[in-house]
Amino acid sequence: MTNPKENIPGAPSVQTPKLEEPTEPRKPVPPKPDQHGPELVSPTGTPTGEPEGSRAQAGDYLTTAQGGRLADTNHSLKAGRRGPTLLQDHHLREKITHFDHERIPERVVHARGAGAHGVFESYGTGTGLSKAGFLAAGVETPVFVRFSTVVGSRGSADAVRDTRGFAVKFYTDEGTFDLVGNNIPVFFIQDAIKFPDVVHAAKPHPDREIPQAQSAHDTFWDFVSLHTEAQAHTIWFMADRGIPRSFRMMEGFGVHTFRLINEEGKSTLVKFHWKPAQGVHSLVWEEAQIVNGMDPDFHRRDLADAIESGNYPSWELGVQVFPDTDDEMFEGIDLLDPTKFVPEELAPVQMLGRMTLNANPKNYFAEVEQVAFHPGHLVPGIDVTNDPLLQGRLFSYLDTQISRLGGPNFGQLPINRPHAPVNDMLRDGMHQSADYIGVAPYKPNSLDGGCPFHAGADAGAFIDFPQPVESAAKVRANPASFSDHYSQATLFYRSLSATEQAHVVEAYTFELGKCYEQVIRERQLAALANIDAGLCSEVATGLGLSAPEPEQEPTSEATSPAVSQIGGTWPVAGRVIGIVTDAGSDPQRVLEARDAIAAAGMLALLVAPVGGTLQGTSEPVQRTYASARSVEFDALLLATSAGAGSETGQHIPIDERVKVMVAEAFRHAKAIGGWGSTQDVLKAAGVDVDAEGIVQGNPDEVVPALATLLERHRIWQRFATQA
Numbered sequence: 001m002t003n004p005k006e007n008i009p010g011a012p013s014v015q016t017p018k019l020e021e022p023t024e025p026r027k028p029v030p031p032k033p034d035q036h037g038p039e040l041v042s043p044t045g046t047p048t049g050e051p052e053g054s055r056a057q058a059g060d061y062l063t064t065a066q067g068g069r070l071a072d073t074n075h076s077l078k079a080g081r082r083g084p085t086l087l088q089d090h091h092l093r094e095k096i097t098h099f100d101h102e103r104i105p106e107r108v109v110h111a112r113g114a115g116a117h118g119v120f121e122s123y124g125t126g127t128g129l130s131k132a133g134f135l136a137a138g139v140e141t142p143v144f145v146r147f148s149t150v151v152g153s154r155g156s157a158d159a160v161r162d163t164r165g166f167a168v169k170f171y172t173d174e175g176t177f178d179l180v181g182n183n184i185p186v187f188f189i190q191d192a193i194k195f196p197d198v199v200h201a202a203k204p205h206p207d208r209e210i211p212q213a214q215s216a217h218d219t220f221w222d223f224v225s226l227h228t229e230a231q232a233h234t235i236w237f238m239a240d241r242g243i244p245r246s247f248r249m250m251e252g253f254g255v256h257t258f259r260l261i262n263e264e265g266k267s268t269l270v271k272f273h274w275k276p277a278q279g280v281h282s283l284v285w286e287e288a289q290i291v292n293g294m295d296p297d298f299h300r301r302d303l304a305d306a307i308e309s310g311n312y313p314s315w316e317l318g319v320q321v322f323p324d325t326d327d328e329m330f331e332g333i334d335l336l337d338p339t340k341f342v343p344e345e346l347a348p349v350q351m352l353g354r355m356t357l358n359a360n361p362k363n364y365f366a367e368v369e370q371v372a373f374h375p376g377h378l379v380p381g382i383d384v385t386n387d388p389l390l391q392g393r394l395f396s397y398l399d400t401q402i403s404r405l406g407g408p409n410f411g412q413l414p415i416n417r418p419h420a421p422v423n424d425m426l427r428d429g430m431h432q433s434a435d436y437i438g439v440a441p442y443k444p445n446s447l448d449g450g451c452p453f454h455a456g457a458d459a460g461a462f463i464d465f466p467q468p469v470e471s472a473a474k475v476r477a478n479p480a481s482f483s484d485h486y487s488q489a490t491l492f493y494r495s496l497s498a499t500e501q502a503h504v505v506e507a508y509t510f511e512l513g514k515c516y517e518q519v520i521r522e523r524q525l526a527a528l529a530n531i532d533a534g535l536c537s538e539v540a541t542g543l544g545l546s547a548p549e550p551e552q553e554p555t556s557e558a559t560s561p562a563v564s565q566i567g568g569t570w571p572v573a574g575r576v577i578g579i580v581t582d583a584g585s586d587p588q589r590v591l592e593a594r595d596a597i598a599a600a601g602m603l604a605l606l607v608a609p610v611g612g613t614l615q616g617t618s619e620p621v622q623r624t625y626a627s628a629r630s631v632e633f634d635a636l637l638l639a640t641s642a643g644a645g646s647e648t649g650q651h652i653p654i655d656e657r658v659k660v661m662v663a664e665a666f667r668h669a670k671a672i673g674g675w676g677s678t679q680d681v682l683k684a685a686g687v688d689v690d691a692e693g694i695v696q697g698n699p700d701e702v703v704p705a706l707a708t709l710l711e712r713h714r715i716w717q718r719f720a721t722q723a
Contacts, residue, residue, distance in 0.1 A: 152213025192392020
């Protein structure tokens, strides 16, 4: 590795700055190699043929928004050096006015997010299910993905206990298809009319605007303990999926049941799944607390750094397939109930293709903040069902984009532009940027020669599936099959390993302990009693309350092993290992270990007492004892000499911050390896040197051993409750 610094992500620019302020005019700095913007198509979906970067700002000199060169942007125009500022200062007014309008309304939910560009390559296995062109064998489709938290504001932290959004925009040649889902397969509510209620309940209290990005408060638990259909979703994010290790290690779900239609017009019902190549992994609770203090942007940074370093995250897109029967049920599960999931053991996930994220955005606002998803962005071969939550979303998403993005032309923003020809007869409105020709934006017409024409099915038109509608009276009610609010929560909890169940107990105990009103705790305990008596008893004990008797006993002992995150092995590419060094470390062995880690597809970060370079070398240090915590790393490699004395005979005391780092890593069940004074450091940190997941030896022995341990993510045996 000739220049390891080039392989460490996070540099803010493609060039290294000089100490002195530059004074020689030059062209703008290009984006980093890992970045690209939206594809260059016109507002109406036509490829422009323009080179990459043609939309970027250009020129050597600072200008006004209209291109006029400026001599000074540091001082406003005044009547004398001490005089009042003059209203005629057009540059001041333009600069301040634009600044005053830089922000747009943040999303009510999913306000805090991160995004990336990528490509979806179809396996062709879905062609018998859907006539959608992007699912044909070998077809590659550009995508843009936005991950997000739900409850917090744009300024909240990443590693909060919350549901995560997982939204994918496919730029197909038949139009844009948006698959707008979450990292949890079920939702809080069954009917869209309840969406304002659940969001208002989860948001900060309106009088104090606290707590931020949390559900650990009275209004949330007041709502879900009364509106018991929310129990199934709540137990999912009380489990480990509520605090993901990384966006890269998150499963995705379409939540709703969708309809696929093939070339013969046959309808099949499906549920969409995204399966991450690196497995589904989470932070433990203490890690999340540390992360939110030391790096509130942890998930954003992790995604961007992985892409920049070439560890492109990928997911397989799959579907669970169900026959389109009149009752729209499968194995006793109502497919139109968004609070229910179908265990994979009953309906295996059939893989359709692979999505790889390979480029970071050039500009967060223009792409991640302005991207507009909508479940109604469909393509031929994919249609919606009568899921009452999905039906409401078909209205809500369109309405909110008009509000956030200033009008109905949000689809013309570069990140939202379709990659298929657009001829929509929609005219005018705020921010109209398309060049429309002709004089007759209506049908029928003769003045424009009848253009645009209707397309038939043979020309790739979207044809609504002719689903029969039963004769019925208008009612505000749910079908009887929606009334079971507990059995799937029971199924989920009993499918978890003992370690994961312990985490669920801890989460409920913490969250309910934050509630002021005891009656809310008691009411939620009553709901837990209907889910699992053991769960209820343990949470009640933690709250110092008595466990109530269930109103209804769980009726099934069924489990779904697929919902557990523990037990499998996954690729280690993209994992981060911190190499902890000190003044007496052998630089040759450190660099051998770093190169071996890189060769295994993982990322090594050098941690040293102070910044600069590794002792005795010109190799840059990436983290210092002051800036590093164990939560940033998946494993630690101790290359220290502290405690035992260096090979030169110099005694080096063990730094307290290293002790903290090691103790945390061990407590969080992470692999730890090393040589030299590793045993002394472990003992000083209170770690059993013979414990599971501790490996010692030469770099060529330790690195492969750590990689093998990382395949299981953590050393689960260390937790008091065994996996």
